[in-house]
Amino acid sequence: MTDPREAAARYRAKQQHAEDADEDSGVPPGAGAAVDRAAFIETAIQVAIRRGEFDDLPGAGKPLEGLGTHHDPDWWIRRKIETENLTGLGPPAILLRTEDRELNDQLDLLGRESDVRDVLEDFNKRVREARRQLQGGPPVVTEPRDVDAEVVAWRERRAARPAAAPVPEPRRRRFGWRRR
Helix, strand or coil, X not given: CCCHHHHHHHHHHHHHHHHHHHHCCCCCCCHHHHHHHHHHHHHHHHHHHHHCCCCCCCCCCCCCCCCCCCCCCCHHHHHHHHHHCCCXXXXXXXXXXXXXXXXXXXXXXXXCHHHHHHHHHHXXXXXXXXXXXXXXXXXXXXXXXXXXXXXHXXXXXXXXXXXXXXXXXXXXXXXXXXXX
């Protein structure tokens, strides 16, 4: 079932296109289809508004959530990363901030000092590279970490952990044939 207003809008758009083609009004060839499409879409939106199809939509008349009071041009990237729980995606500044917050926990999982130093040196290298970038995006505010100070803090955290309970050795199984 078609709406008579919609049919009338289509008819008017076709008539207008035919008049424009006759008058040679400077519309480039093929642009008439785009004009028709735009007129049809605008008319369909106006008809839907009159029907009340856009009434009672969730969030109608309310401000967008999470925009805050300051201007952040990357708000939509941050929101997408948070809602989708994406990792490894996004501007380097945001990724480095996230990694910096979780770095101590990652270091505590390591057992050797050389591994801790390697991870810290890699982190510092990526921070320096991100600061040198000229690609735009949010500024990199993450500071490189002092490797020696972090190793000392890692040792202190490691010493403060309670000693793990000794794990009993599993019973040895004897392999071989038994006589009965």
